[in-house]
Amino acid sequence: MGIDRRKFLTIAGLTTLTTLGKSVFSSSPAGHDPIETGSETVKRLAMAIDMVKCRQNEGCAECTNICHKIHNVPDIGNAKEEVKWIWKENFEAAFPNQHHDLLEDNIKNSPAVVLCNHCDDPPCVKVCPTKSTWKRESDGIVMMDMHRCIGCRYCVAGCPYGSRSFNFRDPRPFIKETNPEYPTRSKGVVEKCNFCAERLVDGLLPACVDICPEKALTFGNINDPESEIRQILKSRHSIRRKPILGTNPQIYYLV
């Protein structure tokens, strides 16, 4: 025997009430992301690059050289397969949204040092199917775990800054001088700048910041209002790469 109309309506009504009641009573106040920029409790590492100081030393590549040397980045010598962590890019390529033909010459012609932006909302992390790249809760660095990387290159496609390089072949023969303190990579993994996470634990600054002869790079915690980087950003006009994409990049360029 089936149920009659009265019974059906009672059950349907009760079900609706319980569902509604549950969502009303269990809703908690909107949770907030503790690593959000602006919250001053959590460390958030960022870098400011002074383009005025940087362009004074034309042809300087100290940052690239030291970084690639200590991290065993190979020099494949072929633009299609090149691997890079930090390098110079011309203004138009680095800042397509800010560029126009009548821009003042010294800005237009000044190359920008580019590296991983350690975005607050990194698209590479969202697309990674193995969680081999993730944003560190403790300081916001976008890390890589080479043990997990399966080489699918979704992150390479996802990164709007071209900060990620893929190892199309075994990089070892292309490393001039291997630094035994740091691992190399193997064929088939993606690599990028790690903000020198291995140096930070020893209390050192990233190698590029340390070596820069013009002292153009400033590194620090932007959630600390007293930090050097915050003071600089307060006093100078800064731009970021492709901010319109909403990734909230953490490399600031002082122009």
Place this chain on the structure above:
Amino acid sequence: MYDAGKIILGILIFLVLATSPFWYSKATGQAEYLPDPVILTKDTPGKDVCVMPTDYMRSSHMDLLNDWRNSVVRDGERKFVSPDGHEYKKSLSNTCMDCHANKTEFCDKCHSYMAVAEINCWNCHVEPKEEL
């Protein structure tokens, strides 16, 4: 059963041959070949003991390495405190191989013997140059 004698004899010969590796090593008191790695420990100042007791390292070094790898890469914890209170940097190339600098003996000999040669640590981690 036809030719029962021959069949039973055949089965016996087969069994003896098939189990020969087992009773041979029992009879002679030793296996035909056992790896005998030369475990050299380089004298590194301040490091005169291993991170864990030898017995533990023999049986569970893979667990320790796996744990080190995960905690260093995923959690950024690079310090290891041994049961006797010493502090070490969690690093294969820079801590383990600092003392045990002979990879061909120390790692490869047993790993090849046990056919666990597919470890790919050394595709990326830099092995020390062996001058020993």
